[in-house]
Amino acid sequence: MDSLEATLRQLREAFNTGRTRPAEFRVAQLQSLGRFLRDNRQLLQDALAEDLRKSVFESEVSEIAISQAEVDLALRSLRSWMKDKRVRKNLATQLDSAFIRKEPLGLVLIIAPWNYPLNLMLVPLVGAIAAGNCVVLKPSEASKSIEKVLAEVLPRYLDQSCFAVVLGGPQETGQLLEHRFDYIFFTGNPQVGKIVMAAAAKHLTPITLELGGKNPCYVDDNCDPQTVANRVAWFRYFNAGQTCVAPDYILCSQEMQERLLPALQSAILRFYGDDPKTSPNLGRVINQKHFKRLQGLLDCGRVAIGGQSDESDLYIAPTVLVDVQEMEPVMQEEIFGPILPLLTVRSLDEAIDFINRREKPLALYAFSKRSQVVKEVLARTSSGGFCGNDGFMHMTLSSLPFGGVGNSGMGSYHGKFSFDTFSHHRACLLRSPRMEKINDLRYPPYSPRNLRV
């Protein structure tokens, strides 16, 4: 038996003993996960800086603190989440007990990408632990420093008979996916999502797919350009643009474009200074492959702001493109880097048509001082999540489900939604053994009398 098979067998056996089911076990593992985050804060910040040149601020708000907040919420809420939910009964079951029990699914696999390599591994893990599962964690091979911390340090904090980290790239992940899991939670791009879904289908394994895509951002004429520019520049260039919910492109009128450009220039200058390359606040592209892909996209349309790059430093300046054609590569693929194309439209209807001609995005943004405009974009489009007059703030609320729709994914998580994702909602009815006489009504031989209920 190879070592992967042995690991999976051991995890399954541990699950079958029932060890992960008691609330006390789940609480202990979650507390330990919290300790992992607190004890290793500096190590994690350093690893995120090595992988993506993440600033301490960005590491804190988008990786460490957000994971800690999920741990804390699960610890506060676990016992109420785990409680059986009583449901309404009909006449025939009045004397019985009817409820939904949240049961662990068994052995689950979590596959994470590299852009928020800690958050996108630990936040689903919190849900999987809270729901009482055993877990295999597969971090991304591209974010090597975090992969190392997850492989070498995290296991010291968790019960190793129930939780294991498996390393590798596409080939090893392919081998892992040949095995049977009770749930697969995948975050990554839609092409790989299809591979994961096909592998899961062989075992009829249910899945969550947290995928990417091109997130539109509509800017109405009735906006303060500087406010829009500040908000858009912040969430477009956060993590060097490598964010699944970042706005991928802006749709606005020609007049708004003229007003937005100087405002974007001023926001970029304020955030990253005269020479963004020397700014401690701007991240780097993850690797050479993505750098080359992004460099190619700089040839689309016309560079209005930025455009500089340095391969030796994996640096791409915060860039704005204008005069971009719909058929150019920058409008065909998810950008996933610090490049923002502006496309002009003549009306709100044209913007909505443009959005609806494309795959359903993970996030959609609309800016306007007129709430009617924001509500109209919301009503006439579809996306995983929506935020009016800002970007990605909707996903800071664990009271909202986070997930895609259509090409941007299926299923959702965060807060209680994570617990529900990793639980089976078992329909239970405990019948009374008494009052057998009433059942005569349902037994054959049938006669019109049976229907008189």
Ligand code: NAD
């Ligand atoms: P990716 O799909 O290339 O990799 C994700 C994981 O899949 C990694 O662990 C990788 O090892 C594995 N993998 C890659 N190729 C594989 C293959 N052929 N077979 C089996 N496994 C394979 O994604 P990425 O480049 O790491 O991340 C970027 C993508 O993830 C973007 O599309 C982005 O939008 C998306 N994303 C989505 C969310 C979300 O929450 N919806 C969050 C972050 C990133």
